[in-house]
Amino acid sequence: MKQEETKQKSIIQKLDLDGYITQFKQFFAREKSVVMQGDINQHFRYIKALSSVEFPPPKEVKNLDRELSLIKKQAVLGLEEIYAFVTMISYFNRLKSQTFQEPISSWLHSIEIPDEILEIIDYFTAEGQINPERDPELYSLEKSIRQNKVDIKETLYKLTHSAKLREYLVDTQVHFNGGEETLLVKGGFNNVLKATVVSRSSGGHFYIIPQSIGHLKEKESALLSRKEEVIYRYCKEISAKFTKWERFLAFINKEYDRFDHYQARVQFARSKEYEFILPSRSKRIKLEEFAHPAIEDPVPVSIDMDKQVMLITGVNAGGKTMLLKSLLSAVYMAKYLLPFRCNVAKSEVGHFKSIEAVIDDPQSVKNDISTFAGRMQEFAKLFTKENAIVGVDEIELGTDSDEAASLFRVLLDELRKKGITFIVTTHHKRLASLMASDDQVELIAALYDEEKRLPTYTFLQGSIGKSYAFETAERYGVPERIVARAKEVYGEDKEKLNELIERSTALEREMREKIRKVDDELAAIQKKQQYLENQELKLQESHRKAIATLENRYNAATKRAQEALKAKESTEGRRLLTEAHKYKSFTPKETPTEEKEPLKEGDKIKYRSHKGVLLSIRGKEATIEVDGLKMRVPLKELKKRGEEPKVKVPQKSKKATVAVEKSKASVSVKLLGMYADEALDTVDKFLSDAMVNNLNEVQIIHGTGGGVLSKMVTEYLKKHPKIKNFYRMPGNLGITIVEL
Template structure:
């Protein structure tokens, strides 16, 4: 891991991430990356403080397993972890995050240990009566030493010999500084001598108190040893739980550190995808300050980067491999969320000159050794810088063409930087090869650090030489030696690049025009639908007026004005017949499957019977309407949310125990209980449990072994440690 990080210039980036971890560990986050990504996303919704720094507990766990006695500071490291998970339980998590926290059930006796210590890892008052008494005695003793020293300092006999009236600390002892001849007035022990020739002395009156203090400190250590022994014994009984929570703490530490790291400079998590598309969008390599973001499509099997020297080709290669590596280990980086990175089992970087006098290997031979290793890989991505390094270019072009094509057949993605125009020309005919050119600013005579896909780039060796101080007459002679034919080839390459740039600009312009026309078309369609609604509204208004006129005529008939009423009725009927406020309809005939609109309802035409039509609206309801009342809808159909897949919820076991006692049970009863116990342990997330079956006649032991041998989730089992049952118990790995 260190080697690939160094090659890709990611060492400093990873070190800055590692400082956010609570304890030193590998950056690799083992397990289901999709589950990790989901939990990190859920965790980002909460404001959770970072855990305290914690020491590695691997040696402490081994010490417990061997029935050793932990020191106070080692016990307190476990307490830190337990306290942090108790802190997490205060949050009302949801989803997968809550399911995970619920699996971590802390035994009551372990929780009690956490109450023994204060924030400075000292035992609290009330934990042990003897410890409290000794603690108070030490405090009083210190005060007596202090008072005795001040009494000596203020003595009129001693004052003549005092250099100052301060209490000094020499080699951890309180003392006073006096001149020579002090022994005439003070009985004391000389601890040290100052640079000025004075003496640091400890009065005998204080020495007796110091001896008492040492006795009290020794007594305190004896009491602490007793307490540590009791706690270590209890830890031994809960060893499996301690291993489990130690591992889960590292997992949470990984999540929290990644979230904090993502907030710095607004980085994004890019989850590796199983899709074939690979595309970087606005990626900035972490090693560059104020880097120009790059966007590149590297979906094809081979990406060949050519072009100007010092134009950023190597950094482009490193950027692609860096993005793949950071995504693989779920580390955030600066890139747009549109970035898509595939899933690769391994990442290889062939960047350095492998020449070694010690190993008696040439540059080209070293490259061949590195390429030979790739033929045993699958689903890998490899980056090769300056592929032509160390051998004849014409021979190498043919060799590398065949090697690259063979690697493509093995599902290996290859990213190459090269100045091999012949190799580029040979590979350009392959549809699965992407050509990328590093661009050069002819006018200002310097690289642009921009890239153009679909073409071969010119090296600009002569221009680069001039830019870095090679005399112009030397460059001119070199061009003459190079020859007109090859110079014309470079001109054709340059012209090809110019045409490709013009082509890309035209495509961009056409895309803009197409988007503009699509927006205009949508606006016209919306205006048409709005006009249809207005016409329909006016027609409804006229029908209402007609109805009112007819009602008036009926009233006239009831008034027995027969002749006049019939005349009014005929006139009303004639006016209603003259109303021609039909809706605007499409010129194209509607067919089954078309998107249609009926009044304010939109849906899909599912069948037509004569003048009647049946539509299914966007709410899923089927409606029968007149065919003439339908019009085509310009709005795209709404995508229906697929029904949720049926899920089975398995209830989490209520018990978080990792031990089962089968003593006194019949074989069939014991196997049933063992089966349920193993199922509960798997749901709780335990990977190691302890089962007591006893020795007895051996029947129950045999039944347990036979059942464990056939259980699909049991990876293995061994006899327990003598302190945990020996031959009468089994430690089972799940």
């Protein structure tokens, strides 16, 4: 266990996560490791469920492993130790009374607290003391102790205001010294007052206890001793019950730690606005807008590592090491379900059995070991690892670059066979060139701004980066003439190689920038296309409403014409009919429609602003189901959802003619078996005929069934201007009586 804790501390320090972990541990109710044992998928579900609700934070409780061991040995626990268990039990009892989502709810309700243990909770006050209200003897002792303290204060008050002692008092305050009430006096006080000296102040004065309160102090001591006896009796009684329920207490202690792990992560994430990522089964590490918690004002990192080796090259002090630490930190935090800042929707972190960081210089005078030898020791240990992720900073450290390039190429190849993933930073162009052709090697270049002559702390995938050693030297104050001389010594051929690398990187960046702009333009076009489609739908709906308004006007004009003819007002009737024909003849030209894929039964369709399913097709009409209601509608008004319409040649509109003739009206109409639109048309025509024929009362037979037709008829009659009254025929016969 200690070895594991030491390893945890080491990796935390190497990844610069020590400050982050310290902040996180402040949310624990008691000190523990950040590692959670058990199924990580189950832990993740509990954390997500807890994140969606508010809950009271747990109280601080010390580690109780020692106390559990004492309970096994039937020892008597102290009051403070007993109250620590009571605190945990009370907290779970409180949680059980709250509402949580699954699986938290089932887990909490599965914790059954024995009645005998629940009774012990009532023994205590909120301050952790035995409640005197439940014990007459304890109540009497508490009352006597309080009264004795009052007597002591009153006696001391009288002394501080007595004339004979006034000139010896330093002040009139009662001072607590060693837990005792004392007076602070000057030398010579013993001439006027008998007292016991407790101690001396830094000013040479004396803290004294007057003999006049000595008997009160003795009384207080006796009362406190009797109180301790009573409390010990309770501790003995409760400890005996704890021994009986030792296994339950061990269980509740473990569950308290478990909930503490969950709540600490949730509260920490809320305080920092961090997110959780559940490690995936793959070995991919994809980070979007990731920020290492140790950096105060970070440049967000977006990187995608889906290969077994990532080789990071590029400018000095350009963030290569921090990128390595960021990738390993993301793996570490995801592995232990610790929250961090990133775009969760676009990020993915793989699961690894262990995390290794070969970062520090292992050179040691004490162990007589060189840098390179230390590195070799660390690499040798990796041959015992499997399914690990290893970060190696400046892999070439401590030896000849050409020899190291060949050696590390072989080492990385062999260790990859054991399922080990590597993140490597290097300035070795030879090592980069040796590994560049490998399909499982991802090249990453740290970028440099030539104009500003500063690193950008951003990265380019698929490229080898230049080190910019000379530029970095100038930036940190090395004289230009020395840098120029160094470039001469370095050689023109190698400098040309650097220029080629730099030019390649620049072209890669330019190409990716163009791709990004094209993607942005495409997104803008798609957004505009969606806007135009929405506008088209709005215009179609407006067109439909305009036609409906004209049809309503036509129907109203027809009714007035029929009423005029009924009254034998032939001139007025002809005028109204002429007006009606004007409305009916006003049929706007059809807008260009689009060719659609032939509809078939079962297709998901759109009718006006409604979505539904096509049930059947009969001629030019179709039966559809919208929101549970079957309707018969014109086939041409249906549109298959998700299909792009094509342009169709516009057709000439047909003029409708209207013939009004007097018909014999019926006193009832049956709507049974009709669809919504068909039923409404039938009711409208039926009522018009009834009014033309001066009928005072009619019946609409809609049946009982599911009540759809009856509701539709009721809504229609409420809005009809010529209806005096309507009501349902008694007996649930499915008939509505309408008074005209």
